[in-house]
Amino acid sequence: MSDAEKAAMADRVRAETLHAWEGYKKYAWGHDEFHPLSKQHFDWYQHSLLMTPIDALDTLTLMGLKPQADEARQLIDTKLILDQDIYVKDFEITIRLLGALLSNYEMTGDKRLLDLADELGRRMLPMFNSPTGMPYEYVNLRSGAVRGPKSNPAEIGSLLIEYGTLSRLTGKQEYYDKPKRALVELYKRRSSIGLVGSEIDVETGKWTDPTAGIMGGIDSYYEYLLKASILFGDKDCERMWLDSETAIDKYLADRQPTGLWYGQADMNTGERTHTFYGALDAFYPAVLVLGGDARQAAALQDSSYRMWTLAGVEPEQID
Numbered sequence: 307m308s309d310a311e312k313a314a315m316a317d318r319v320r321a322e323t324l325h326a327w328e329g330y331k332k333y334a335w336g337h338d339e340f341h342p343l344s345k346q347h348f349d350w351y352q353h354s355l356l357m358t359p360i361d362a363l364d365t366l367t368l369m370g371l372k373p374q375a376d377e378a379r380q381l382i383d384t385k386l387i388l389d390q391d392i393y394v395k396d397f398e399i400t401i402r403l404l405g406a407l408l409s410n411y412e413m414t415g416d417k418r419l420l421d422l423a424d425e426l427g428r429r430m431l432p433m434f435n436s437p438t439g440m441p442y443e444y445v446n447l448r449s450g451a452v453r454g455p456k457s458n459p460a461e462i463g464s465l466l467i468e469y470g471t472l473s474r475l476t477g478k479q480e481y482y483d484k485p486k487r488a489l490v491e492l493y494k495r496r497s498s499i500g501l502v503g504s505e506i507d508v509e510t511g512k513w514t515d516p517t518a519g520i521m522g523g524i525d526s527y528y529e530y531l532l533k534a535s536i537l538f539g540d541k542d543c544e545r546m547w548l549d550s551e552t553a554i555d556k557y558l559a560d561r562q563p564t565g566l567w568y569g570q571a572d573m574n575t576g577e578r579t580h581t582f583y584g585a586l587d588a589f590y591p592a593v594l595v596l597g598g599d600a601r602q603a604a605a606l607q608d609s610s611y612r613m614w615t616l617a618g619v620e621p622e623q624i625d
Contacts, residue, residue, distance in 0.1 A: 327366065337358075338356065366378060383416070388429055404423055420476070436508045440492060458523040459502045497573045500549055501571065502524065505523075516574055519571070528547070566609055
């Protein structure tokens with residue numbers, strides 16, 4: 307693409323973002339989501355946590371949409387109430403709410419955003435109070451009560467970047483120690499060949515689904531091992547990533563005439579169970595190149611591109 311074409315594409319993306327934001331503002335202001343076909347608002351729980359404006363704020367800022375970013379920040383600063391008697395999901399609230407509050411604080415310096423992140427982190431910490439230290443799936447923001455002992459590597463292992471950043475910004479060490487312990491406890495329960503399964507009981511530490519892969523439910527566990535090692539200089543995470551990458555390449559990579567793909571296997575034996583690759587697996591080339599394996603990353607990105615263009619629309623999965 308020429309510079310002019312790139313600029314035109316950026317303008318188009320910015321215009322579409324603005325269109326989406328104006329729809330939210332007109333029909334769903336103060337709620338979590340906007341459903342564009344019915345023009346109805348939707349809240350994830352009994353009370354809105356302002357999911358869309360918090361999620362969108364850094365995008366609006368980066369795109370230079372300052373009036374929209376300012377109104378979103380004003381809404382968050384004045385209307386986000388975390389003292390709610392609701393059970394929230396550990397994974398989504400961490401990566402979307404906590405991560406966005408922290409990112410936007412770092413970009414704007416708005417102390418209110420950091421205070422909200424600190425309050426949210428404090429209300430979420432009881433989720434780690436399992437016998438293994440791995441988090442429950444849901445925690446009540448008001449009472450700290452927990453539920454959902456069956457979880458997966460992505461929900462257990464995709465917390466350290468956000469909580470580690472919160473620890474660094476607030477000076478509170480427990481924000482780093484608890485998700486780090488969860489990550490280590492999950493890694494300790496990998497199989498003898500170095501793979502993790504799809505579901506584990508955080509109370510007993512026993513696997514309830516031995517299917518290994520890089521698909522949704524496992525994906526960001528691997529991503530966070532590498533990124534936490536870089537962001538925090540954490541040597542434990544670096545070692546766990548390198549060990550995991552070796553096992554992934556040995557047991558999950560499928561080198562076919564159609565290209566490089568990654569399938570699923572039994573975590574204990576390495577025996578191939580499915581030859582499915584999908585939309586949520588397609589994060590892995592970026593992780594590979596971040597880890598220094600540009601050749602493997604390029605080969606997998608070529609396969610992902612073939613998947614995207616096979617039928618004119620991205621499939622959820624391809625065999």
